[in-house]
Amino acid sequence: MINIPKGTKDVLPQESYKWQYVESVARETARLFHLKEIRTPTFEHTELFQRGVGDTTDIVTKEMYTFKDKGDRSITLKPEGTAGAVRSFIENGMANGVLPAKLYYITPAFRYERPQAGRLREFHQFGVEIFGASGAQTDAESIIIADTLLKRLGLNVKLYINSIGCKACRAKYNSALKAFFEPHLDELCYDCKTRFEKNPLRLLDCKEESCKAINKGAPSMLDYLCEDCSAHFESVKGLLESAGVEYEIDNRIVRGLDYYTRTVFEFVSTSIGAQGTVCAGGRYDGLIEELGGNSMPAVGFAAGIERLLIVMEQSGVEIPNPDKPTVYLAGMDEQSRNKAFTLATALRQKGVLAEIDHMSRSIKAQFKYADKIGAKYVAVIGESELLEGAMNVKNMADSSSEKVSFDNAVAYFSEK
Ligand code: ATP
Ligand code: MG
Numbered sequence: 001m002i003n004i005p006k007g008t009k010d011v012l013p014q015e016s017y018k019w020q021y022v023e024s025v026a027r028e029t030a031r032l033f034h035l036k037e038i039r040t041p042t043f044e045h046t047e048l049f050q051r052g053v054g055d056t057t058d059i060v061t062k063e064m065y066t067f068k069d070k071g072d073r074s075i076t077l078k079p080e081g082t083a084g085a086v087r088s089f090i091e092n093g094m095a096n097g098v099l100p101a102k103l104y105y106i107t108p109a110f111r112y113e114r115p116q117a118g119r120l121r122e123f124h125q126f127g128v129e130i131f132g133a134s135g136a137q138t139d140a141e142s143i144i145i146a147d148t149l150l151k152r153l154g155l156n157v158k159l160y161i162n163s164i165g166c167k168a169c170r171a172k173y174n175s176a177l178k179a180f181f182e183p184h185l186d187e188l189c190y191d192c193k194t195r196f197e198k199n200p201l202r203l204l205d206c207k208e209e210s211c212k213a214i215n216k217g218a219p220s221m222l223d224y225l226c227e228d229c230s231a232h233f234e235s236v237k238g239l240l241e242s243a244g245v246e247y248e249i250d251n252r253i254v255r256g257l258d259y260y261t262r263t264v265f266e267f268v269s270t271s272i273g274a275q276g277t278v279c280a281g282g283r284y285d286g287l288i289e290e291l292g293g294n295s296m297p298a299v300g301f302a303a304g305i306e307r308l309l310i311v312m313e314q315s316g317v318e319i320p321n322p323d324k325p326t327v328y329l330a331g332m333d334e335q336s337r338n339k340a341f342t343l344a345t346a347l348r349q350k351g352v353l354a355e356i357d358h359m360s361r362s363i364k365a366q367f368k369y370a371d372k373i374g375a376k377y378v379a380v381i382g383e384s385e386l387l388e389g390a391m392n393v394k395n396m397a398d399s400s401s402e403k404v405s406f407d408n409a410v411a412y413f414s415e416k
Helices: 016-032 046-052 058-063 082-091 136-152 167-187 190-198 200-205 209-215 227-242 270-275 305-314 334-349 363-372 383-388 406-414
Strands: 043-045 066-068 074-077 101-110 122-131 158-163 261-268 277-283 298-304 327-331 354-356 377-381 390-395 401-405
Touching: 016 101, 016 122, 016 136, 016 305, 043 046, 043 082, 046 058, 046 074, 046 082, 082 101, 082 122, 082 298, 122 136, 122 305, 136 158, 136 227, 136 261, 136 277, 136 298, 158 227, 167 190, 167 200, 167 209, 190 200, 200 209, 227 261, 261 298, 270 305, 277 305, 298 305, 327 334, 327 363, 334 354, 334 377, 334 383, 334 406, 363 377, 377 383, 383 390, 390 406, 401 406
Parallel strands: 327 354, 327 377
Antiparallel strands: 043 074, 066 074, 101 122, 122 298, 158 261, 261 277, 277 298, 377 390, 390 401
């Protein structure tokens, strides 16, 4: 017996409709905002993520699935979608095409993490990237895309925003942070000691309770924003307000990734505990240049599909299940089974989900089966029905029944 690898999951046939639903709402939301899908490979050269995600991040230092292929190249399974989208944008000369490039993807992502609820080693993201636009409207639009998706999925999660400024104002803030944390160095966790040296901003991102307690008193980036960054942040907030999108400012949001600038945001649900962040993103004006393109602004986000599904489940969102047959056609003997077969074929040709018996079950067992698969109607065909040219159709919801002629069956069920 070979088991599934740790931290991975099967999507079983009885639940795949939920995935299809979330994916279709995501695609439809993307379409409304004029985003186009980009599909990039599941694996890339390791260097892309080292440079693109940032080699002080948890992802690059601890979480990547990296291996040598048979040609001795270092390959990594994508831990997120942004780096690949940026690589493709540059490699395909999209900067010379129509700008902004408004892109989205639905992709698996791989991170070697300690598996727990909402934290897997293979998970899935819906991501959005908008390349080439620097204005506050684009930041606001990307937040509103995420907000629209979440609302369309029936979720009510909280939006937190922050600004982490630009290179210039962040340098001053980093010094202020170091001055604040210096006296607490001994009390910080092992990772935070490294962060203190390499990337002080990420001290605010630590999930250890003891570090969180110290973080509470840290200075706020918002007090260090330069004039331009401050005006940009004010515009983003104004646009969100005019769109009726509620937010809260959380000056501890810095995002785990190094390439962010200015606006950062997270949508958080309180119902999955520590893994409550269902969606996260922001502006990352430095990334395209970092990966070898011409300097170009960018903004985007990614939502974790598993976490969306968990929160939908916990919030009691009803997901429509299109996998339930409209009609189950029960046959008794060989002739009536053949009639059920031809009727089912005709119904399917007209787009009606119809099912028949494949297991030579008794009529009683067929009813049981029809009930189990959630058929809305059960039509029974036997000797007398064949003679009559009509069948008895039972509505499984209220047990009422009706005679329907074979000739009229397609029209009858097409309306159901
Ligand atoms: P966290 O702080 O929870 O580790 P992160 O900052 O690493 O999240 P991002 O890199 O911003 O997450 O990824 C965007 C989204 O992808 C997250 O908000 C989350 O919904 C989802 N996600 C990230 N890692 C995982 C994982 N291991 N399993 C399932 N979903 C994940
Ligand atoms: Mg993480």
